Amino acid sequence: MYSIEDRTVEVETRIGAAPARVWTLASDISVPPRFSGELLETGWLDGADGPRVGARFAGRNRNGYMGEWTTTSEVVEVDEPRTFAWDxxxxxxxxxxxxxxxxxxxDGGTVLRLSMRVGPDRSPVDDTYESDPEKGPRLVGKRLRMLEGGMRATVEGIRxxxxA
Structure with a gap:
C-alpha cells in the first residue's frame, strides 16, 4: 500500500517462523539486495559490523528511470526482535x-512489515512533486509504486x- 498524500509505502507478510529467526534476516543489510530489484548491494561503513543505533551503511541502487546511485543510511532504532529502522x-x-x-x-509465527516514508527533511521526491503541478504527483506516485514492488519482493524473500 502506498499513499502519495503522506508519501509512505508499507508492505506486510505473515511468516511461519519465530520472530528471532525473522529478526536475524530483517536486520541483516545483505538480505534485501537479494530480492529488491533496485538495491544492488549494501555494506557497513566506519567499522560497523551490525545493526546498532548510529551505525552507518552504504547502498548501491539502480533502476531504468533514475540510473545508478549510492546512498548512505544511519541506523536510528534497534529493538531486537521488534524493530530495525534507518534513515x-x-x-x-x-x-x-x-x-x-x-x-x-x-499465532506461532511473525508478521513482518516493511515501511518507508519520504522525509522528514526536503528530498528529491519533494522537488519532483513540486516541479510540475500536473506531472509531479503522477511521477511521485509511480516512484512509490516502484518502491512498493521492491519492498514486497523483499518481505516475501525474507519469508x-x-x-526454509
Whole structure:
C-alpha cells in the first residue's frame, strides 16, 4: 500500500517462523539486495559490523528511470526482535527517507512489515512533486509504486528464507 498524500509505502507478510529467526534476516543489510530489484548491494561503513543505533551503511541502487546511485543510511532504532529502522541521508546530512522493519509475534509465527516514508527533511521526491503541478504527483506516485514492488519482493524473500 502506498499513499502519495503522506508519501509512505508499507508492505506486510505473515511468516511461519519465530520472530528471532525473522529478526536475524530483517536486520541483516545483505538480505534485501537479494530480492529488491533496485538495491544492488549494501555494506557497513566506519567499522560497523551490525545493526546498532548510529551505525552507518552504504547502498548501491539502480533502476531504468533514475540510473545508478549510492546512498548512505544511519541506523536510528534497534529493538531486537521488534524493530530495525534507518534513515537515508544526503551528503549534506538531510534525512530524506525513513525506512523500518517491524516484527510482531502472531499465532506461532511473525508478521513482518516493511515501511518507508519520504522525509522528514526536503528530498528529491519533494522537488519532483513540486516541479510540475500536473506531472509531479503522477511521477511521485509511480516512484512509490516502484518502491512498493521492491519492498514486497523483499518481505516475501525474507519469508521464503525464514520458512526454509
Amino acid at each position: 537515508v541521508l544526503l551528503p549534506d546530512g538531510r534525512r530524506v527517507a525513513a525506512w523500518r522493519f517491524d516484527l510482531r509475534a502472531e 521464503g528464507l525464514a520458512e
